[in-house]
Amino acid sequence: MSSAARSEATAAVRYRPASGMNRNERESSNRPGLESPRAGTAGKILNQVIFYSLLLGAWALLAKFKVWPPYLFPAPWQVAEALWAGFLDHSFLIGIAVTMKRMLIGYGLSVVLGMILGVGVASNRFLEETVGPLLVSLQSLPSICWVPLAILWFGLTEKAILFVVLMGCILSVTIAMEDGRKQMPKIYTMAGRNLGASGFRLFWHVMLPASLPYIVSGLKQGWAFGWRSLIQAEMIFLTVGLGQQLMMGRDLNDMSQVIAVMILIVALGYLVNRVVFRTMERALQNRWGLNPTV
């Protein structure tokens, strides 16, 4: 992740909008203030229906008139067929299951380790001055760059894939933790100390909850980066999984399957974002009274 992306991520939580890294987020939290919310939602859905129908229609027309050869540019129904077939022979379900399992393990590890590391960096001057810059510079390294190293260290194993996922998302979590500790309003720590909290209790009862908006945004970003790393790793390692199915589509010259798997990857990413992170952000907004900004 570039430093620009990092600053955007932190800017997104500056104790006002708790969300807002990617465009989907921003649109979905766009609650018009003056119109009634219902009319706003209906209008939004209508817009989306019109837009996606047009997109699909244009795609269908281009395929129908065979502007490009069908093996390079399949029609929507061919992709739908590939999707259907993939689910019928369970290959997609298995792929999703394996990929999600890797993601959960890798992500879980990153969250735990990333939080510990983040707290360490934020609370220890020495670590902050030494490890801090290293973390930021490592963020500029695409996680796929860890693949050669992972293969040499762990061979073509599950461990190697997990390692790549870990490197893909641990930094986001760590940096968000650190940012949260540094940028949360100082008044909360002052109030906490003033009321007799110190040491671990100050951390647990004040600092941790106060940096929650940052942590959630870090978790979300970590998931996004981890997800990308995992698919990339699977494409190279060629073990069962969505990434491998994508590569298989290429090897078989089956463009429909390629697009079908791409759709799956996008859909899964969106779903997790929507279900898990949107819920977290909503809960946070309701509790804190952070207003989603337009």
Added chain:
Amino acid sequence: MSPNTNLAAQEIWHPAEPKPVRGTVGRSAVLPIRPGNESVPKVRLEDVTLKYASETGAGILALDRINLQVRPGEFLCIVGPSGCGKSTLLHLIASLQSPTSGAIAIDDDYVSTPGTDRILMFQEHGLLPWLTVAQNVEFGMKMKGLTKADRAERVRHYLRLVHLSQFHDSRPHQLSGGMRQRVALARALATEPDVLLMDEPFAALDAQTRDMLHDELEKIWAETGCTVIFVTHNVREAVRLADRIALMTFRPGRVKQEFVVDLPRPRHLEEVEVAKTAREILDSLRDEINKSLEAEYANEQRR
């Protein structure tokens, strides 16, 4: 009303002087519940000095040898232009910051770590937004290790005291500014501090709400008998509330002058006597305000 010039170096507390009458506030004549040892000052500042490095690296003398004594149960207001270090002084008393030199004693004991015997109330945003009103009020008691039943009991009591019982489970963001400050007051009182430190607690509120909170604060002060150190830039507010007013200079912050306000309580902001007293103090404050403004303009020009 006896303006004494240059009192910082003198004996500032006159034991012979009768304590200002705690008038009949509300319905009943009130007396301090916790009479402290009157011969020992509740809070004593000895040559408290604070220096810090500015952005340019030059040392700034924020507070210069502050000497203050506050007797138990006294209501002291500290007034001064913005930037004179009033708030910092409270942070020092609360031990949220350490002075460069000098010492602070509570009941003759030197203090260096924060303690719930002296609770600071912030100007605004001091409540923890992820907790409910009740949890906020409970926070200090929880840190003190009180049992759950005790805490619940006291939360109810103090919320009733500030008339917010029905907002027990609300979140801070659902309350108005005035209500939030009352929660903050309840939270401060709930740890039963001996000293209440208030950092312009009503500055961000509208005039009506402020008036009402002055009445409430005065009543609560009389009922609990705690010592209050109240920082404000509003001289009238200081006259409305204080037994004694300490006037601070602008950079370096020093105690320039002290005033004993012996007008009968309860006072009202609109009273002629209050306005007259405020006027006198304001005359003395004006130089300092001008200095503070000059410094601001000078900054502007440099930019």
